[in-house]
Amino acid sequence: MSTCVHPTAAAPPKPKDTLGCVSSKLLKDIELDIGDMRFYRKCMNAAHLDRVAMPACDRGFLVGISLNSGHRRKIFNGERTVAKQFESDSIYIRDFSDDYRADLYGNFDFVLVELSRAFFTRLSDETGGPDIGGLTCGLEQKDPVLGHLARALDGHLTHYSANGSLFVEQMSVFVGTHLAQRYGNLRQTSPRAKGALSHAHEARAKELMLERSRHGASIADVASECNLSRGYFIRAFTRATGRTPHQWLLEQRVAEARKLIGATDMSLTDIAIFCGFADQSHLSRVFLKSVGMSPGTWRRTAGR
Numbered sequence: 001m002s003t004c005v006h007p008t009a010a011a012p013p014k015p016k017d018t019l020g021c022v023s024s025k026l027l028k029d030i031e032l033d034i035g036d037m038r039f040y041r042k043c044m045n046a047a048h049l050d051r052v053a054m055p056a057c058d059r060g061f062l063v064g065i066s067l068n069s070g071h072r073r074k075i076f077n078g079e080r081t082v083a084k085q086f087e088s089d090s091i092y093i094r095d096f097s098d099d100y101r102a103d104l105y106g107n108f109d110f111v112l113v114e115l116s117r118a119f120f121t122r123l124s125d126e127t128g129g130p131d132i133g134g135l136t137c138g139l140e141q142k143d144p145v146l147g148h149l150a151r152a153l154d155g156h157l158t159h160y161s162a163n164g165s166l167f168v169e170q171m172s173v174f175v176g177t178h179l180a181q182r183y184g185n186l187r188q189t190s191p192r193a194k195g196a197l198s199h200a201h202e203a204r205a206k207e208l209m210l211e212r213s214r215h216g217a218s219i220a221d222v223a224s225e226c227n228l229s230r231g232y233f234i235r236a237f238t239r240a241t242g243r244t245p246h247q248w249l250l251e252q253r254v255a256e257a258r259k260l261i262g263a264t265d266m267s268l269t270d271i272a273i274f275c276g277f278a279d280q281s282h283l284s285r286v287f288l289k290s291v292g293m294s295p296g297t298w299r300r301t302a303g304r
């Protein structure tokens with residue numbers, strides 16, 4: 001009598017994210033699409049071996065910024081294998097138009113930025129510089145500036161809300177411009193005269209940001225009202241006011257909160273929401289940094 005043993009069915013492949021990693025292994029897995037740029041927050045605190053294999057596509061470029069040390073990977077390029085060890089502020093740049101295969105040995109903590117080719121086309125046009133054909137960096141490249149920007153973005157990506165959209169949009173321009181200038185071939189040039197913000201546009205932009213601040217102002221919408229792109233508007237507004245749009249709006253929110261705290265009996269929670277802050281804690285942090293005292297202390301000094 002013989003026993004027939006059926007072959008074990010192959011286990012279904014584990015679902016992967018849009019960058020080729022197994023999602024279930026990630027401690028943090030956040031993706032935020034803001035148009036021609038996309039941010040990712042990826043974290044794994046165990047030394048799992050994971051193979052990433054993605055065919056070429058037209059998505060543009062991916063820049064990874066390491067927030068810690070301990071991650072390593074082997075990158076396969078035809079017959080050639082490259083080993084890369086990551087430290088804090090280490091970066092890598094991946095061109096999506098090339099096939100990508102790599103072995104990843106966990107323990108990573110990354111903020112990643114995906115930039116479309118349309119972003120660089122628009123940036124070149126705005127600055128009057130040459131076309132940006134690509135981005136490249138050295139194998140052991142470290143970039144403390146990108147590391148600083150990535151850490152500033154970290155909390156906003158983890159706790160993203162409409163109130164943080166202005167900051168993230170603004171940061172996307174800083175990150176994209178830095179990458180183009182340092183790792184592409186973008187020249188720093190004087191702003192074009194047509195990109196200057198007129199007094200009428202400046203007034204309109206401020207009006208729109210105040211009007212929409214309680215619902216999360218979008219730089220793209222405000223910029224379109226001034227017939228400028230998002231990136232050009234941020235630079236023009238900053239030149240005109242000495243403040244980025246995000247900084248200027250926070251100042252207006254603090255000024256409004258200061259008046260309400262001193263002149264009304266509204267709770268600090270209600271004031272925070274009314275003025276466009278995420279919550280009372282957010283109001284307290286920004287208020288203390290701007291005014292030099294907490295909202296509660298300000299209220300007591302006002303005699304209420």
